Structures are given as structure tokens and as C-alpha cells.
Amino acid sequence: MNCRKCEMEPVIVVSGNRMCRRHFVHNLERKAMLTIRKWGLLKGRKSIGVACSGGKDSLAALNIMSKIADKDRNLELTALAIDEGIGGYRSHTLKDLRAFCSREKIPLRVFSFREEFGFTLDRAVKKSRETPCSICGVLRRYLLNRKARELGFDVLVTGHNLDDEVQSILMNQFRRNMPAMARMGPLPGIVESGGFVKRAKPLFFVSERETAAYSFLNSFLGRYIECPYAEGSFRNTIREFINRVEDAHPGSKSGVLNSFLEVLPSLRQAYKGRRLGACRRCGEASLKGECRACSILDTLRAKNMNKGGKK
Amino acid sequence: MKIDVFLERENRKERVELPGKANVGNMLDRLGLVREAVLAVRGGILVTEDAPLKEGDKLKILSVVSGG
Numbered sequence: 001m002n003c004r005k006c007e008m009e010p011v012i013v014v015s016g017n018r019m020c021r022r023h024f025v026h027n028l029e030r031k032a033m034l035t036i037r038k039w040g041l042l043k044g045r046k047s048i049g050v051a052c053s054g055g056k057d058s059l060a061a062l063n064i065m066s067k068i069a070d071k072d073r074n075l076e077l078t079a080l081a082i083d084e085g086i087g088g089y090r091s092h093t094l095k096d097l098r099a100f101c102s103r104e105k106i107p108l109r110v111f112s113f114r115e116e117f118g119f120t121l122d123r124a125v126k127k128s129r130e131t132p133c134s135i136c137g138v139l140r141r142y143l144l145n146r147k148a149r150e151l152g153f154d155v156l157v158t159g160h161n162l163d164d165e166v167q168s169i170l171m172n173q174f175r176r177n178m179p180a181m182a183r184m185g186p187l188p189g190i191v192e193s194g195g196f197v198k199r200a201k202p203l204f205f206v207s208e209r210e211t212a213a214y215s216f217l218n219s220f221l222g223r224y225i226e227c228p229y230a231e232g233s234f235r236n237t238i239r240e241f242i243n244r245v246e247d248a249h250p251g252s253k254s255g256v257l258n259s260f261l262e263v264l265p266s267l268r269q270a271y272k273g274r275r276l277g278a279c280r281r282c283g284e285a286s287l288k289g290e291c292r293a294c295s296i297l298d299t300l301r302a303k304n305m306n307k308g309g310k311k
Numbered sequence: 312m313k314i315d316v317f318l319e320r321e322n323r324k325e326r327v328e329l330p331g332k333a334n335v336g337n338m339l340d341r342l343g344l345v346r347e348a349v350l351a352v353r354g355g356i357l358v359t360e361d362a363p364l365k366e367g368d369k370l371k372i373l374s375v376v377s378g379g
Contacts (some may be wrong), residue, residue: 012350012359018359021357208375209348209350212350212373213375226376247345247347
């Protein structure tokens with residue numbers, strides 16, 4: 001059976017449609033560009049940061065943004081990366097990212113936990129009772145936002161894909177975290193704040209399998225490497241579960257995502273009253289008096305994280 | 312027919328024996344893999360699950376879960 005649009009051999013089946021390499025790449029990029037247009041991800045924005053880990057999703061997002069910036073000379077693109085200090089993992093993905101940015105002539109800024117906080121994630125994990133994903137998630141988001149603001153980005157594009165979003169929807173449901181659910185979407189957030197740099201997710205409707213195929217076909221799918229802390233995480237459990245459901249009942253992931261989008265306006269209405277203030281410690285935007293990052297950093301610093309020993 | 316498979320995530324090779332008429336999807340099922348979580352590559356080219364297999368084929372299975 002050929003590609004649904006031409007005589008070429010198909011390389012992937014998306015939503016029941018066989019696609020050759022050329023039509024699949026075109027279709028994925030078009031899907032991302034439609035998301036950007038429909039949800040106004042770049043509307044009125046000039047300085048664009050792209051949060052990159054060097055993994056397949058962020059490189060796919062960066063590649064698409066680079067194509068858009070090539071056509072729209074008003075856009076200024078910068079890749080922004082955080083080195084959390086995860087031995088045997090992050091250095092490999094950052095190497096891929098540096099090679100990509102150098103080849104595509106995209107400015108890259110890298111900031112590390114070690115320089116900004118005085119410790120690596122590997123060291124923090126040994127000293128804290130929090131899960132690695134909790135520490136990393138909070139401190140990474142905090143640093144990305146702070147650096148994006150300091151660098152003057154109007155928006156921070158991330159490589160979050162459909163699978164990431166479906167996992168988050170289910171995780172928020174299991175944990176009954178409706179405020180977090182209300183903040184989700186291709187252009188997340190409910191309240192505007194000068195402290196928070198708006199995030200944008202052009203791959204919101206693109207599955208993880210599609211971004212992997214896109215990265216493979218564009219020769220930037222590196223060798224298999226996964227965060228050593230991912231095993232056994234709640235997200236991983238949900239990911240495996242939803243992939244099995246999708247295999248047995250194709251279209252389930254899209255079903256979850258689109259059901260969520262149907263109720264999103266009501267959710268945002270319900271939670272829009274919450275006022276965003278500033279953390280009394282660091283001044284970063286926060287819903288509470290003190291932000292989660294400061295609370296985690298306090299706990300870790302109380303354990304003399306910054307003094308002596310191997311960081 | 313016998314098919315040689317390299318599972319990149321596990322960094323392991325496996326020889327799979329399948330009936331005369333089989334496709335990539337049948338091979339993935341035989342290996343107990345979740346189709347949604349993998350991509351199959353033959354001769355450096357991505358192949359769909361309904362692509363027919365032939366004796367002596369060599370396939371590489373990529374996990375779509377990586378990076379981040």
C-alpha cells in the first residue's frame with residue numbers, strides 16, 4: 001500500500017493514514033504551524049526562546065521554529081538549556097543540542113544547577129526526601145522562567161507533545177489537581193504576570209511517536225538515552241498505561257486531549273480568580289507567599305548542600 | 312521465516328521465528344512490544360506495521376520514549 005497522497009512507500013501510519021517521508025514531514029510541520037496560528041502562540045511576540053534539552057521533542061520544536069524564523073525575519077530565535085547535573089545523561093543530550101545549534105546557526109544559552117544553585121541534581125537527590133522528578137521539575141521550571149525573563153524573551157516555546165499533555169491530564173485527575181489542569185493548554189496559564197514568561201507548545205497535537213519519527217527522518221534522533229530517574233516515576237507508569245490503551249483502542253490519546261480542550265474554558269473560568277503574587281523570598285511570580293523553588297532550595301541548603309564534597 | 316531484530320533500548324539482539332506470511336506488526340507482537348511505543352527500521356528506512364517481512368530481514372527497533 002502506498003502513501004495516501006503519492007506513489008511512494010509509507011514510513012508511518014498517522015490516524016489511519018499511510019504517509020511517505022515527504023508527506024509525513026510536511027504534515028507534522030503543518031500541524032505545528034496550524035497550532036501556532038489557531039492558538040496565537042507567536043501573536044505579537046518577537047523574541048522567541050526555545051527551551052531545549054537536546055532530546056527528540058525539543059530538537060523537533062527547535063527545527064520547526066527555525067524554519068518559521070527563516071521565513072519571518074522579525075522573529076529572533078534563541079535556544080535555552082538547563083544542565084541539571086544528571087551524570088551519564090544530560091551531557092549527551094546537550095552535546096546533540098550544541099551540534100544542532102551550531103549547524104543551524106541558532107544562538108544557544110546553557111545554565112546549570114551547579115552554577116545557579118551550587119549543587120547538581122545527582123547530589124540533591126542523595127540529600128533530599130523529595131522525588132528526583134519533583135526537585136528537577138520545580139527547579140528547572142524556576143530557572144527556565146528566570147532566565148527567559150532576564151534574556152527578554154516574549155515567549156518560551158517548549159517541545160511538549162500530545163503524549164506529555166495526555167499524561168499530565170491523567171496525572172492531574174488522579175491527584176485531583178484541577179488548578180494545575182486549568183493552567184494547561186497549547187498556551188498555558190490563566191493569569192498574566194510580568195514575572196511569568198508565557199509558554200507555548202507547538203507540538204501539543206503531535207504524538208511522541210510522530211516526533212520520534214520526525215527526528216529520525218531528519219537525522220537528529222540520537223542514540224537511545226533516558227533519564228536515569230524516569231524509571232518508576234508516576235509519569236512513566238501513566239505513559240506505559242496509555243500506550244497500551246492506544247494500541248488496543250487507537251485514537252484514545254486524542255480522545256483524552258480533545259475532551260480536556262472541551263472543558264478547558266470552564267476550568268479556566270473557575271480558576272481565573274486566583275491572583276498571582278511575588279514570592280517574598282526571591283521575587284519570582286508565585287501563587288503563594290513563598291514559591292516551591294525557594295522551599296526546596298531552603299531544605300537542600302539546610303543540609304549543607306553547597307559546602308564541601310563532590311558536587 | 313527467521314528475522315534478526317536489534318532492540319536499541321535494551322541493546323540486545325534477538326532472532327524471531329514467524330510463519331510464512333508475516334508483517335512488522337506480527338513481529339512486534341511476538342516480541343511483546345507496545346506498537347505505540349516503538350518505531351521499526353529496515354535498512355535504515357522506517358517501515359509501517361503492515362510492511363511484509365521476508366526471510367533473513369534485519370530490523371532495528373527504536374523506542375520513541377527518550378530524551379526530555
